[in-house]
Every structure is written in C-alpha cells, then in structure tokens.
Amino acid sequence: MSLLTMILKMAEGLSKTCAIFFLTLLFSLPLGMIVALLRMSKDKVVSSVTRFVISVLRGTPLMLQLLAVTYGPYYLFGISVSRNKLIPVVIAFSINYAAYFAEIYRGGIESMAKGQYEAAAVLGYTKTQTFLKIILPQVIKRIMPSITNEVVTLVKDTSLAFTVSYQEMFTIGKQIANSQTSFTPFVVAGVFYFVFNAIVDFGMGKIEKSMQYYK
Amino acid sequence: MILEMSNIKKHFEDCEVLHDISLNVDSGEVVSIIGPSGSGKSTLLRCATFLEKIDSGTIKYEGQTIAHTPDGEKPIYLPKKEMVKVKSYFGLVFQQFNLFPHFSVLRNVCDAPINVQKRNKEEVEEKGRELLAKMGLADKADAYPFQLSGGQQQRVAIARALALNPDILFFDEPTSALDPELTGEVLKIIRQLAEEKMTMVIVTHEMSFARAVSKRVIFMDGGYIVEQGDPEKVFGDPSEERTKQFLRNYQQ
Secondary structure, three states, rough: OOOOHHHHHHHHHHHHHHHHHHHHHHHHHHHHHHHHHEEEEOOHHHHHHHHHHHHHHHOOOOOHHHHHHHHHHHHOOOOOOOOOOHHHHHHHHHHHHHHHHHHHHHHHHHOOOHHHHHHHHOOOOOOOHHHHHHHHHHHHHHHHHHHHHHHHHHHHHHHEEEEEEOOHHHHHHHHHHHOOOOOOHHHHHHHHHHHHHHHHHHHHHHHHHHOOOOO | OEEEEEEEEEEEEOEEEEEEEEEEEOOEEEEEEEEOOOOOHHHHHHHHHOOOOOOOOEEEOOOEEEEEOOOOOOOOOOOHHHHHHHHOOOOEEEEOOOOOOOOHHHHHHHHHHHOOOOOOOOHHHHHHHHHHHHHHOOOHHHOOOHHHHHHHHHHHHHHHOOOOOEEEEEEOOOOOOHHHHHHHHHHHHHHHHHHHHOEEEEEOOOOOOOHHHHHHHEEEOEEEEEEEEOOOHHHHOOHHHHEEEEEHHHHH
C-alpha cells in the first residue's frame, strides 16, 4: 500500500474524529457548567453526590467508561449495542469531559472576589443577571488557559474510540498498521493530531486575545 | 426621614457586632461614623444596604418598612421583587471600589440604570457622561478600570452609585485603599456632594475631613454608639472618656 493511499484512507476517518471532537465540546461545555453549579449547591446531599460522581469520572480511565457506555446496556439490560457507535462514544466523552470542565468552572467561579457579587447586589442586579453579566464573562477569561489544555487533550483522546472499533482516523490507522505490519500509519496519525492541535491552539489563542482588552 | 434603623442587633458566630443600634438620617444630612476597627461601623452600613441580614430590629427607607422582626424572632424582609426598587433608594461606595473590570467606565456607570431600572439607554448614557464630567473623568468614558488610578476608580464608583438617582449614599471607608496623595481628589468630590445637599453616611478614618464635612458625627466602639452629635462638640469637647481616648490615639 502506497503512502498516499494510506493517508487518504486515514483522512476519511478524520470526519469521524472531528465529529467526536466537536460534539463532545458542544455537550460537555454546558453540561460541565450544570455539574459545577450542582457541585457548589448549598444542599449538602446534592453537592456531595456530585462530588462523588466527579471523582469516579476523573478517577477511572476514559477507555473503561467508553466500554461501559457502549457495551454496558447490553450486559446489564440485554439492549443490543447500537450500530452507530458515535452515540455511545459522544455520550462517554461528554460526561467524562464535563467532569473536568466542571472543576475548572468551579475553580474560576470560586476565585471571583466577593466584592463583585456585593457591588452587583447593591446595584439591584438579580442573582441570574449577576452570574451571567458580571461573573461568567470574567470567569471565562480566567479559565481559558485551562480550557485550552482540556481541548488539546480531547483532540488526542479521540483516538480512544478505537477500543469500541469506531471507524475514526486512529482506528483505521491501527487496522492498516496491523494488516500491513507497518509503523507508518502511526506516524501519519501523529502528524494528523499535531496539525489538528496546531489549529486548535491558533483558534483558542484568538479567543484569549479577544478578551485581553481588560485585566 | 430617609433612613430609620432602630434597635438593630447583629452577631457573627458567637461575637455580638451590633448591640441595639439605632440610626436615623434626615434628608440632606451628612453623617460620619468613626471608631476603631471592629467597632461595627462597616457592619452597620452593610446591614443598611442589605449585604448582611440583621438579627433583629427595624429598617425603614422613606417611611416604608423594609425589614423588621415583629415576633422578635426571624427578621422579615420585603419580597425579592420589591427589593429591586428598594435598592434604588440608596447607593454604596466600597473601600475596594469593586468596579466591573470587563465593563468600560461608561458601562460601569450606565449598565444598572439600563438593565435593572430599565431606563432609556440614550438618556442614561447622557446622564452618565454628565456624572463622569462632574467627577473630572469626562475623557475616561471609554477606558477600562485597570487603566485608571485608584482615585479615578473610586470616582467612577461614586458616579456609578449616583447614576441610580439614590436618595442616600453610603461610603464605606472610601479612601482607605488609596495612596495618601489620591485621597484628596475623592474627598473633594464628597465635599462637593455635601454642598449639593446629597444625603450621605460616611464611615471614615479621615478625622479632619469628617469634622469639616459632616453635620453629625457618630463614634462607635464595641458595637455600641458611644457618643454622637455636632462634629465640633464630638471632636473638640467629647463627653465620653472612650471618645477622648480614641481621638487622642488618633492624634499621635
């Protein structure tokens, strides 16, 4: 198999890699905020249950969670494994990343000075207005570097989808490597991830820059 | 009477911060509150501006009861919806300014009148620019707080409080976080407001300023009002030993 055919075959899987990447961000970024708010709830039961769930999600391998979400329903309830593996893959990724994002959000929210809340309260802003207009924009600016870290990790983590044989770029590369007994597909995969992340870095840098007008 | 606070009690954990404090403020009056740190001055302001909940007592603005303890147990405040209106009766200027760093100076001043009081944007912005001009900051409308000195930030904070058209303005040690050479510009603004008959309650450590600007001075210590009255009397010839002691320490 020529190098070009190899690259083209693997590139076909890139759309699926992108699907995991973008769908995971789409669901996990807002879900993480909900989890963060539950984690900070004044209700002790709610906050400690959330805390436990977060610690399970962060304390066990994502690979294991992928297997659990994909095959768990079959072993537990006899529900047949869905043919479109994208659904369980995105569910597992979104939940896992939401746990990480939640802790980043929480760190950002808790780092806000009390004076910002007090100034808003005295001016008559409601709690929702205070959060959305005053607190959240500042939190987003503060946590951008940590978010970028997670997003870069996510690009590379999409390769874990091979464990449930979802035909994304790395899974295809691994199959080619096996059938051709060649290491080249892994090098190609490495280049793909690196370029993908260079683009991510550039985009995130732009977003960070757009928030540099204040300190 | 703009503000009537009667028999206010407040404790934190097992520490009694306010013992049965009463404070009335008349329209146009300038009241300074002095006293050592931990005497309850700031807590009193924070209770008046609803940043802290009272344990018991009554708070009235414009004769309207906002908080009271009818059965002597839990304090009852007006429902949240009505509190939004109540909050336009007063403004509070903080020691640490607490401007919103992501808003321009003009937006810091105008955002609450537009989005909380739902007033007309053009009118509010016109008034906001006027207020900034009055604070000597006409050219800073588009700047961001981090680009300003402490004194300028505090003047923006005063403009922000005034933009809501409050009947009374509270100052919580407005110059304590400023470099000495910057306190003058903030005190000048407060003095100017006093001349315009703005009703104000000022917690301060600037004794000569308090003496010059206020109509009444209150000396607090240990959660009690020890002495109050005409500034010349309180500063010049205090009747309580504790007041004398405090003022003596201050002069050293």
